[in-house]
Amino acid sequence: MAELLRIESLSAGYGKATVLHSVNLSVEPGTAVALLGRNGVGKTTTLNTIVGLTRYRSGSIRLQGTAIQGMPPERRVEAGIGWVPQERGIFRSLTVEENITAVARPGRWTLSAVYDLFPRLKERRSNLGNQLSGGEQQMLSIGRALVLNPILLLLDEPTEGLAPIIVEELLAAIRRIVRGEGLAAIIVEQHAQQLLAITDKAIILDRGSVAYSGDSSRLAEDRQTLGKFLGVGTTE
Numbered sequence: 001m002a003e004l005l006r007i008e009s010l011s012a013g014y015g016k017a018t019v020l021h022s023v024n025l026s027v028e029p030g031t032a033v034a035l036l037g038r039n040g041v042g043k044t045t046t047l048n049t050i051v052g053l054t055r056y057r058s059g060s061i062r063l064q065g066t067a068i069q070g071m072p073p074e075r076r077v078e079a080g081i082g083w084v085p086q087e088r089g090i091f092r093s094l095t096v097e098e099n100i101t102a103v104a105r106p107g108r109w110t111l112s113a114v115y116d117l118f119p120r121l122k123e124r125r126s127n128l129g130n131q132l133s134g135g136e137q138q139m140l141s142i143g144r145a146l147v148l149n150p151i152l153l154l155l156d157e158p159t160e161g162l163a164p165i166i167v168e169e170l171l172a173a174i175r176r177i178v179r180g181e182g183l184a185a186i187i188v189e190q191h192a193q194q195l196l197a198i199t200d201k202a203i204i205l206d207r208g209s210v211a212y213s214g215d216s217s218r219l220a221e222d223r224q225t226l227g228k229f230l231g232v233g234t235t236e
């Protein structure tokens with residue numbers, strides 16, 4: 001199957017510092033990739049580099065065959081990259097509904113499809129962004145990315161800092177997006193086993209380089225690799 005995203009020998013960083021060293025990664029249409037690794041190994045930097053927010057050094061990023069590494073971030077969004085940043089990036093002074101409709105583009109993901117995915121957002125449709133709980137903000141951030149109708153969704157630690165019951169709700173919604181709808185995605189997430197259960201392939205980064213690349217189902221059984229690169233306690 002032709003690749004949707006192909007990253008080859010990518011090096012990037014911030015200022016003079018190089019964080020990513022010759023990273024290779026690919027995403028096939030309709031599949032989800034888990035991006036794993038300890039704190040500070042470069043997971044966020046990888047997503048930020050795909051979006052165009054870091055200092056690019058060398059290598060290539062191809063989206064449906066087109067090199068995008070030289071494009072400004074807004075053109076990458078136009079090309080079909082949807083991004084849910086760690087800091088959520090919602091408009092705090094707009095209502096939930098305004099947050100979604102302000103960015104919507106035609107396609108399968110509409111306001112009502114997002115409300116169907118996250119009924120809580122429908123209940124809070126008139127609340128301002130700054131009146132939402134952390135979990136609701138995260139749902140809104142995902143909803144905003146979806147209504148741009150991307151061809152590839154990047155999710156950066158969507159469950160970070162949230163209560164276990166909300167984590168379950170969000171992971172179920174993400175499962176529906178990637179498994180039910182077949183939207184291609186790269187997902188960074190601390191709940192490794194739960195993430196491996198809803199993704200097809202997995203990449204583990206270690207100090208800015210790819211230390212493991214393989215099937216998620218296989219990695220889920222590989223306690224030695226999980227223990228080595230993620231540490232005990234983060235694999236459950």
Ligand SMILES: Nc1ncnc2c1ncn2[C@@H]1O[C@H](COP(=O)(O)OP(=O)(O)OP(=O)(O)O)[C@@H](O)[C@H]1O
Pocket residue numbers: 014017019037038039040041042043044045046
């Ligand atoms: N804006 C920045 N300027 C300079 N260095 C940065 C910046 N953001 C991150 N770094 C550095 O880049 C390295 C990788 O950070 P990154 O956030 O990509 O890691 P991560 O794997 O996503 O970790 P975490 O799970 O803690 O978010 C770290 O050494 C970090 O200190």
